[in-house]
Amino acid sequence: MSSPTLRVAVVGAGAFGRNHLRVLRELESTGQPVALVAVVDRDPATAQAAAGKYNIPGFASVAELLAANLDIHAACVAVPTIHHAATAAELLPAGIDLLIEKPLAPSLADADAILSLAAQHDRIVQPGHLERFNPAVAAARPHLNRPMFFESHRLSIFTPRSLDVDVVLDLMIHDLDVVLSFVPSPVREVRAVGLPVLSRKVDIANVRLEFENGCIANFTASRVSTEQVRKLRFFQPRQYLSLDFARKDLLLIDVSAAAAAAAAAATLDPAQFAALAAAAAAKGGHPTAGLSLKKLPVEAGEPLRLEIESFLNAVRTRTQPEVTGEAGRAALALALEINEAIAAHARRTGLPL
Incomplete structure (x- = not known):
């Protein structure tokens, strides 16, 4: 039995929205049960350009979209963060499920309003935490074994997009969400420092989190870097994993078990140590005695396509999305707590914000 075709609109045709449009049309063209049926952008020229490219109707507002009675089942919301709640307030009561770009909202009050409306109208809301669908993240999950230290770097070259939010809500929130999904423990302490550089909001930030279970996580995010870096490294008993989001x-x-057992027993003499080091290096290729390095298999896939496919599956089956609205709220709550810590640090030190 074939699945019914889901009719999907994209609200917001800027940099992010254009990618949603592209992926939805690609899915449609490969025979998946989805149809890209409309685009909305408050700039009429942008809306019409996207409409012409994909041969779909274009609208300047959600009200116009709803008035057209296109029988829409779902929408990808890619408007600026400050408009997420207002956009959701129009679409959810109309019976439309939503994939909302991250962050879910600019405030917890707005996030709660979105989630409340979704519950009231029995609609699905999936926050667009794209990196959850990065194949390297999926490959890392089976290897999690009580990680105790994270080091995250997300650096980007300055662009004029997303300047309605600071770098924590713009970039760092990706890594906050991934680490929160990796560590089954509440955050105990937040320390942070940040500075505006080229915009009126914080453009570079460094954060240290301590979780109740003792795990420590350090995050650095910058949107004024000279290079693109998107890496997450973490340590756990006997293992160190390095994840590159960009390279996937x-x-x-x-x-090695032999090296760990010998070190624990402290019985190695120099000759035994040398022999073990040579054997480990020959097997794993790592120059340090007792360590082996291997590149783990990672399935190919575009994170945005995987994210949209996951959302459409949740809509089709009426099941909880892989990234829930509550998870989006948790990442937002932590990001806002970090911003409060940055502001407190600035007041204490006299740094400009």
Whole structure:
């Protein structure tokens, strides 16, 4: 039995919205049960340009879209963050399920309003935490074994997009969400510093989190860098994993069982140590004694396509999305707590914000 075709609109045809339009049309063209049926953008020229490219109706407002009675089942919301709640307030009561670009909202009050409306109208809301669908993140999950230290770097070259939010809500929130999904423990303490550089909001920030279970996570995010870096490294007993979001690859450095047992017993003499080091290096290729390095298999896939496919599956099956609205709210709550810590640090030190 074939699945019914889901009719999907894209609201917001800027940099992010254009990618949603592209992926939806690609899915449609490969025979998946989805149809891209409309685009909305408050700039009429932008809306009409996208409409012409994809041969679909274009509208300047959600009200115009709804008045057209196009029988829309779902929408990808890619408007500026400050408009998320207002946009959701029009679409959810109309019976439309939503994939909302991250962050879910600019405030917890707005996030709660979105989630409340979704519950009231029995609609699905999936926050667009794209990196959850990065194949390297999926490959890392089976190897999680009580990670105790994270080091995250997300650096980007300055662009004029997303300047309605600071770098924590713009970039760092990706990594906050991934780490929150990796660590089954509440955050105990937040320390942070940040500075505006080229915009009126914080453009570079460094954060240290401590979780109740003792895990430590350090985050650095910058949107004024000279290079693009998107990496997450983490340590756990006998292992170190290095995840590259951009390259979609995952490296694992493992302490061999023989080396760990010998070190724990402290019985190695120099000759035994040298022999073990040579054997480990020959097997794993790592120059340090007792360590092996291997590149773990990672399935190919575009994160945005995987994210949209996951959302459409949740809509079709009426099941909880892989990234829930509550998860989006949790990432937002932590990001806002970090911003409060940055502001407190600025007041204490006299730094400009």
